[in-house]
């Protein structure tokens with residue numbers, strides 16, 4: 001790339017031509033309010049009070065001005081953007097569209113102890129601004145996952161969060177132990193929230209079961225532990241508190257909302273399973289509410305926001321509402337490059353509001369009341 005002031009960092013009208021893990025965004029365009037310039041391959045900072053320029057090396061994370069790193073308890077990610085479980089298969093599927101090592105992390109499809117065929121079809125139906133699914137945890141089972149998928153996942157160059165679902169608490173514990181003992185996983189996400197199988201949902205709506213599963217998995221598995229919670233409860237704060245008290249490093253909020261789609265001519269639900277879980281832009285306000293409520297009530301508990309995230313403004317909304325990181329789900333289906341694009345766009349958005357790190361904006365939403 002050419003040297004000098006034609007290549008700049010930040011500025012409203014600019015085009016991303018390269019990006020990296022910790023704010024290594026290199027843009028070309030018009031410097032409207034930016035403070036960084038690329039000069040001879042080095043980033044330089046314009047100091048408003050001084051005429052001289054302070055150099056900062058592109059490849060030195062310490063010197064980068066926008067720090068995208070996030071910390072979720074014991075789990076550290078290079079940036080806050082993760083691909084959500086169930087929406088990018090075993091991640092190979094995403095590799096065709098996304099440079100995986102640009103992402104903060106990836107979460108393969110929920111794995112269960114034994115292979116599952118899932119529910120009968122139709123098991124997805126589009127709804128206004130959303131998707132209703134009743135896949136029913138169709139997956140290859142843990143043994144196959146550990147033998148065939150985890151070795152691949154070890155090579156993708158980003159954090160791998162293995163999402164598991166047991167039919168009982170004992171099974172959750174046994175699975176977590178096996179995942180913890182196999183090299184390759186950076187964290188475990190407990191799917192205690194799937195609306196399409198009975199046991200997962202039962203656990204996630206009962207405060208004592210949540211406490212027990214998190215306590216016992218924490219003892220059995222040395223990896224950072226994320227509890228993925230269902231929004232289909234009266235008070236999510238109570239459930240999140242139980243997970244936190246039991247030792248969860250973070251909670252993922254939220255899984256899908258239970259719903260049905262109706263074929264009124266046939267007088268039948270459209271999904272073979274009758275009920276499904278609603279995702280996509282339709283649930284974003286509900287997910288934001290869940291994140292804000294839990295983040296305000298439990299400020300020490302890292303929250304991962306999920307629900308209808310499809311563009312960079314959505315990401316900022318979740319961060320401000322209290323999410324330390326976010327997951328992208330349904331949007332991967334119609335915009336498979338979305339996760340990488342969000343990572344690339346994030347530094348400029350933070351720059352726009354004068355922030356130098358993701359951490360600075362997390363939980364800054366203030367009530368109007």
Ligand SMILES: Cc1cc2nc3c(=O)[nH]c(=O)nc-3n(C[C@H](O)[C@H](O)[C@H](O)COP(=O)(O)O)c2cc1C
Nearest residue numbers: 084085086110133191254255279280307308329330
């Ligand atoms: C087709 C489909 C399959 C899903 N499968 C899983 C799954 O296996 N495990 C899980 O924890 N969440 C699963 N989810 C839930 C998503 O990870 C996410 O929590 C939810 O869709 C909300 O995010 P979104 O609105 O960005 O899609 C699935 C969602 C969809 C749409």
